[in-house]
Amino acid sequence: MGEKVLIKGNEAIGEAAIRANCQCFFGYPITPQTELAAYMSKMMPKLGRTFLQAESEISAINMVYGAAGSGVRVLTSSSSPGISLKSEGISYIAGAELPCVIVNIVRGGPGLGGIQPAQSDYFQATKGGAHGDFHMPVYAPASVQEMVDLVQEAFDVADIYRTPCMIMGDGMLGQMMEPVEFKERNKREIKNKDWAANGLKGRKKHNVINSLYLDPEELERHNLKLEAKFNEIREKETKYELYNCEKECDLIMVAYGTVSRICKNVIEMAKKNGINLGLIRPITLWPFPEEAFDKTINKTKFGYISVEMSLGQMVEDVKLSVNGRNKVYFYGRTGGMVPSPVEILNKIKEIIELNKKDSNKIHNLTKGGENNGSCI
Known part of the structure; x- marks a missing residue:
């Protein structure tokens, strides 16, 4: 070295x-x-x-x-x-x-x-x-x-x-x-x-x-x-990094540049809360690493969240790469504001709680029989 x-x-x-x-x-x-x-x-x-x-x-x-x-x-x-x-x-x-x-x-x-x-x-x-x-x-x-x-x-x-x-x-x-x-x-x-x-x-x-x-x-x-x-x-x-995506994740973040470094801290903070997160870090923004989503599509319970210092731009490429196979969420700050690990983690907790409530609602509606299931 x-x-x-x-x-x-x-x-x-x-x-x-x-x-x-x-x-x-x-x-x-x-x-x-x-x-x-x-x-x-x-x-x-x-x-x-x-x-x-x-x-x-x-x-x-x-x-x-x-x-x-x-x-x-x-x-x-x-x-x-x-x-x-x-x-x-x-x-x-x-x-x-x-x-x-x-x-x-x-x-x-x-x-x-x-x-x-x-x-x-x-x-x-x-x-x-x-x-x-x-x-x-x-x-x-x-x-x-x-x-x-x-x-x-x-x-x-x-x-x-x-x-x-x-x-x-x-x-x-x-x-x-x-x-x-x-x-x-x-x-x-x-x-x-x-x-x-x-x-x-x-x-x-x-x-x-x-x-x-x-x-x-x-x-x-x-x-x-x-x-x-x-x-x-x-x-x-095409270049990208997969971080902490070896096992099933509750949610996979997608971030690049400075924000990806913040997201790596979020992953460590989330572990203390019993939440397992992954990260896809595009290194080439074009070509966008669609392959990374093919590799992780079955490793995330609740989908992906694009975290950006914008009002939502890369999230469009995330949606195209996921192609309807899972949910895609977005969290961003703009105007020179940098998202903090705490606020990103709070957003992720909110998404996970919403998904758990939706799962319980579907479970309660479907456990009564086939007719209830067909109404969803």
């Missing part, structure tokens, strides 16, 4: 990107991710690499398009409204099949919102993130160490599939400090970027980077090609 370093989440992302051979950073300051841009402004020039603070988020994402098109590894970062400004460029990048990594340290919203932690950009990140038929892998770290590991993973996945990848954290993860080990990663096979627009390089014709297809049949072929790539990503790159 290597030496551990105490480092802030935002700075850890920057250092991980540098170690992943990121050659260019283009961004614009916005809290709560500004420390990431500040770290890159300090470190990149020392290494002979490019740091540029653009005049706007729109400029920054188009610079990413240019650098990615030349074949180098490139990073940009922002927070919520800044990502919205980048969304047109993100769609162009996906359409042109260019690899890059985009970091969103989410703030409360909508509008300018606040700098407190939130998860209210889930829809934006996982349902495309911009216009057109496309997806991008979205990683949701739950610790500073995982920020490091997933940034490096995202650069590899971006190159392998020629796609933008997003790291989505919240303001708490960006600002907290934890000990981190910068481990040597298992190297994945990444092909030479013979598609890059970086000169002839012995070729007879220049490569052209493009996301414009005026002929509808040609555009449909391109979209179907992208769809095949997204299906391969779904098959090979």
